Amino acid sequence: MMMNSTLFLFFNTMVLGVMVSISTNNFIMIWSGLELSLMSFIPLMSNSNLLSSESMMKYFIVQSMSSSIMISGLVLMGINTMQSEYMIVSSVMMKIGMAPFHNWMLTVIEGITYEMMLIMFTMMKVPPLMMISYMNVTLYLPIMISLIVGAIWGINQNSLRKMLGYSSIYNMAYMCSCIKMVSVWSMFMINYAIVVTSVIMVFLKMNVFYFNQMMVNSFKKSMNISIWLLMLSLGGVPPMMGFLGKLMVLEYLISINQFLLTAMMIISSLPVMFYYMRCSFMSMTMSSISMKWTSLSTAKIANHLLIINTFLTITMISMKSLN
Structure with missing residues (x-):
């Protein structure tokens, strides 16, 4: 833009x-x-x-x-x-x-x-979430519905935009589950914003919009590994950066005795992790037949995103322990 x-x-x-x-x-x-x-x-x-x-x-x-x-x-x-x-x-x-x-x-x-998607998924959602945090209401039913919709409906999508959209719905359930604790959901939002920014930067550099474009492109191995690690981080797999936010939310829910909601989140994370992994494995395991959308500057950004996702986790865990 x-x-x-x-x-x-x-x-x-x-x-x-x-x-x-x-x-x-x-x-x-x-x-x-x-x-x-x-x-x-x-x-x-x-x-x-x-x-x-x-x-x-x-x-x-x-x-x-x-x-x-x-x-x-x-x-x-x-x-x-x-x-x-x-x-x-x-x-x-x-x-x-x-x-x-x-x-x-x-x-x-x-x-x-993709740039406007990033703003819509991060910046534009902060003020409404702040407004919910001021209200004295419980959102257990919408949280459950969002977990189910984000986990199940995202599996059969071919569009990367819709995959990120269902991922946003799923992560909104995590933020709203700890909405009364501003420090927890704001930390989760910062964590999610960093990870989804990294993912969208990679998709922009690769110029891909659908899953089948991941199959027919020939990217460098460093970029393929970077996609895989970013998807692991977005899914919340340790020791990636995205794991810290989900860990904080689950710790908070356990501390207020919301065991059913915690179990629902853990179970629903499996189908979410499935369509994240499908995105990365398509580019890593399928044979490539074209180089039309390959960018020459992808190796440098892949290395930078790898450093961000690994070392920021250690920094944020240290900050959490200080609190």
């Missing part, structure tokens, strides 16, 4: 909206920051993809609907109505694309670039 003065302005206002939302404890200011970031993010979604305008329209309609429900819930909260909290939480779940309000996200991401 070429950055000009207009896109730079929209990007700055989007970051400003996110910062306004996470730096206040006033619900109206959080809503205002969400609207500012929404209006700034939609122009950034425009690209040469034929589905770009459709994705922008869908994103605007869904986010506007959820914002309307949110402001209605805030008005009802002012008159002490019991259903107001559930309206607000439902609108927030719709904003972040958490199951069962997830179908819009899977269609939107097919028409946007």
Whole structure:
């Protein structure tokens, strides 16, 4: 994405909206920051993809609907109505694309670039999650549904975008399960953001969008190993960096005696790990017949990502032990 003065302005206002939302404890200011970031993010979604305008329209309609429900819930909260909290939480779940309000996200991401996907999966989800952390509600049913949807529906996908989309739904369940402990879910979000950024950087360099492109390309061995290690990290396999975030969440759930939810997370991680591994093994074990999309600068980025995923784990574990 070429950055000009207009896109730079929209990007700055989007970051400003996110910062306004996470730096206040006033619900109206959080809503205002969400609207500012929404209006700034939609122009950034425009690209040469034929589905770009459709994705922008869908994103605007869904986010506007959820914002309307949110402001209605805030008005009802002012008159002490019991259903107001559930309206607000439902609108927030719709904003972040958490199951069962997830179908819009899977269609939107097919028409946007990897860079906008990264912003949607990380930065745009922080303010709504902060809003949920202020609410006194339990989300056990949506968490269970998100674990099942993210684990099972992601298996039969051929698109890498949709695979990352279902992965985001699955990881949203982890964040919402520890939403009352801000230090845990914020650490998990930082961890997830670093790993998914590394994965999307690799996909951008390789210029691949579907699983079958992983089979018919001839990449360097260093890049294939890097994909494999990044998928291990995204799946939470020790000693990769992604393992630390899931370990913190599971420790927190065990400490509050949520053993059923912990068991559900451990069981659902197996099918998730299956479609992560399918992505890497297709490029490592299948015979290659083409070099059309091979990038010359992939070896250096592969080495850098390998260092990040291995050494940051040790650093973050040390920080956790200091706390």
